[in-house]
Amino acid sequence: MSYLGRTLALALLSPGATLAQPLDSEPRIAVMSAFEPEWTTLLADMAEPQEHVLNGIRFITGNLGGKPVVLFLSGVSMVNAAMTTQLVLDHFNVEGVIFSGIAGGVDPALSIGDVVVAAEWSQYLESVFARESPDGSFALPPWMEPSGIASYGMIHPQAVGVMRQGSETVEQLLWFPADPEWLKVAEQVAGRTTLEDCGTAGECLAEAPQIIVGGKGVSGQAFVDNAEFREWVHATFDAQVLDMESAAVAHVAYANRVPFIAFRSLSDLAGGGEGANQMATFMDLAASNSAAVMTAFLEALPD
Template sequence: MQRIGIIGAMNIEVELLLGNIELQRKEKIAGFVFYVGKLYGKDVVITSCGIGKVNAASCTQVLIDRFGIDGIINTGIAGGLHKDVEVCDIVISSNVTHHDVRKKQMKNWFPHQEYFEGDRELIEAAEKAFENSDVITSSYHLGRIVSGECFVDDTKLKEQIIKGYSPHCVEMEGSAIGHVSHINDVPFVVIRSISDKADGKATISYEKFEKITAQNSATIVMNMMKIL
C-alpha cells in the first residue's frame, strides 16, 4: 500500500498521530482538514471526520477521491458489547455493519452486503502491532464492529444489538467508513479501544477512559506503520 488514510471521529483520536507526522501540507475540503505527510516512513493522510455515519462517509469519499488512498484505517474508541471485552481492550474489525439499518435492506438493495469485510493484510498488521505495543490494556479481540447514529448507553438497546448482530463493540462511524471503502474497492480496517460497556454507566466510564483509550488505538496505528 503506497498511501494510507487514517480517520478518527474526534481530534483526541488522532492527536497522537498528528504529533508524530512529518507534515508536508494541510488541505481543507468540505469542512474536513487533511494532514498529508509521512508516519514512520509511510505516506499517510490523517483526518478527523466528526461524529456520526454521515460525516464519516462524506470524509471517507473525499479522502479516496482527492488523495489516491490505497488503504484506510479508522481509529478511535467504542463501547464494549461482547462478554469477553473489557474496558481498555482493543477490538480489530473482522467486519463491520450498521446496527440501525435493516439486514433485508442491506442485502436486497445496493450495495447488496449485510456487512463489510476488513482487509486481511491490515488486520494482520494490527494484530502484530498490538503484540509489539505497550498500550494500557490486557488483550485484543478480532470481531464484528457495529455502528449507528446514537451513543449506546441503554441496557435494553445494548441487548437488542447483541441479539441481532453478535458484535464485539459499538460506535458511530466504522460501518460507514467500511461501507464507502467497500463500494470504492479500497481495503480498510477499524481499530477501537473500549472506553465503556455501552450500558447505564457508559457516560461516566467514557469520560474517565476517553483519553487513555483514544491513545491506545492510535498507538496500534502508529505501530502498524512500522509493519506495513
C-alpha cells in the same frame, strides 16, 4: 455555443460546483478519526505535516509510522464519516483507509481500554421501524423479505444495497469486511504492542487492556448507553464493539475497492457498566491505546 454547452459552462463556473481534483499525488494511506481527542497523538507524531483544506476539513499529509499518510477528522456520525471518506478518495491518491478511535464495548468479555480490530462491520440501524400488530408484536410490511437478523422491538435490521465499480447489479449486504491481508498484519503487531492502563490524569483501569483482532463490530447513528440494547446487539450480531462511524467507512471503502481496517479502543461499555457512562473518564486513555496499535500496524505494513 449550444444550450447544453452554456448550461455546462455555467454549472462549472457556479460557486457550488466542484470537480474532484487531486490535492496531492503521492500514494498515501488515509488515517481518520471522528473527533479531536482521538487524533491528538497521531497529529503530534506526524513527520513533515502539510495542511490542505477542503470543504472546511483539514487534511494533513505527511508521514506516520514511517508511511505516507493523509490524516483527517471525519466528524461524528455515519453521514460525516461516509462523506469525508469519499472526499479523501476523490482528492488524494489513497491506497487504503484506516480508522482509529474510541468505541463502546458490547461483549461482556471485554473491558474498557481494550482495542478491537474487527474483521467485519454491520450497520445495525439500517432498519425498518415496523408497525405494531394488535397482539403487541412488530411485523414487517407483507411485501418485505426478512433479513434473518432478530429484531429489537420495532427495529428490524436490514441489508443495504451497494453498487461498486465492475458490478452490474446491486449487492445486498449486511456485513462489510476489513481487508484480510491487513488483518494478518494487525494480528502480528497485537502480540508485541503494549497498551496503557493508566491515563495522564491518573485514572487507571481495573484490568490490563488487551488487543482483539477479528470478530465483529456494528455502527449506527446513535450513542448507545443502554444495557438492554447492548445485550441485544451482542446477542444478535455477535458483536464485540459498537460505534458511530466504522461501518460507514467500510461501506465507502468497499464501494471504491480500497482496503479498510478500523482500530477501536473501548472508552465505555455502552450502558453495561455498574455506574454512569465512563467515556469522559477514559476517552483519552482509549484513544491513546487505539493510536498505539494503529501506529504499530503502519510500521509493520510492507512498503
